[in-house]
Amino acid sequence: MVLASGMSLLVPGPGAPVTRRTIRLTVNGRAVEREVAVRLSLADFLRQDLGLTGTHVGCEHGVCGACTVLVDGASARSCLLFAAQLDGATVTTIEGLTPPGGLSPLQQAFCATHALQCGFCTPGMIVTATELLRENPAPSSEEIREALSGNLCMCTGYVNIVRAVAQAARATT
Numbered sequence: 001m002v003l004a005s006g007m008s009l010l011v012p013g014p015g016a017p018v019t020r021r022t023i024r025l026t027v028n029g030r031a032v033e034r035e036v037a038v039r040l041s042l043a044d045f046l047r048q049d050l051g052l053t054g055t056h057v058g059c060e061h062g063v064c065g066a067c068t069v070l071v072d073g074a075s076a077r078s079c080l081l082f083a084a085q086l087d088g089a090t091v092t093t094i095e096g097l098t099p100p101g102g103l104s105p106l107q108q109a110f111c112a113t114h115a116l117q118c119g120f121c122t123p124g125m126i127v128t129a130t131e132l133l134r135e136n137p138a139p140s141s142e143e144i145r146e147a148l149s150g151n152l153c154m155c156t157g158y159v160n161i162v163r164a165v166a167q168a169a170r171a172t173t
Contacts (some may be wrong), residue, residue: 028096
C-alpha cells in the first residue's frame with residue numbers, strides 16, 4: 001500500500017509472522033483474557049499487565065529463581081516462558097499463595113526465623129518451598145536445601161530459609 005505522501009505502508013499478508021495473540025488463563029484463581037505480544041515474558045505479563053509485582057525479575061536467564069511461579073502446580077521460571085505459551089494454563093504467584101486474612105504458615109515462618117533480609121528472593125523461595133511442602137510435607141533439611149538449590153539469595157546464607165521451611169512443615173503436619 002502506498003500512502004498519499006508517497007511512503008509505503010507494509011501490511012502483513014498471508015504467511016506474515018504473528019506478533020500478538022489472545023490468551024486465556026487462570027491467574028491466582030481468577031480468569032484472565034488478554035491480547036499479548038507473542039514474545040512478552042510471563043514475568044513481564046504478570047508484573048506489567050496484571051500488576052502482580054510480587055514476582056521479581058532478577059537475572060532474566062532462569063538462574064536466580066526470583067521469578068518462580070507455579071504453572072499448573074509445578075514451579076517454573078516466569079522469565080523463561082512467553083505469556084502466549086500459557087493459553088489455558090493455571091498460574092499461581094506469591095500473591096495467590098497469600099491468604100486474604102494475612103500470611104500463610106510458610107510466610108509466617110519466614111518472618112519468625114528472619115529468613116529474609118532484602119526480600120528480593122523471598123517470593124521465589126516461598127513459591128518453591130510451597131511446591132516442596134505440597135509434595136513432601138515433612139522434608140529433611142537436606143531435601144529442603146536440594147529443593148531450594150535453584151533459588152539464589154545474596155543476603156541470608158540460606159540457614160534461616162531452611163529453618164523457616166522446616167518450621168512451616170512442622171506447623172502443618
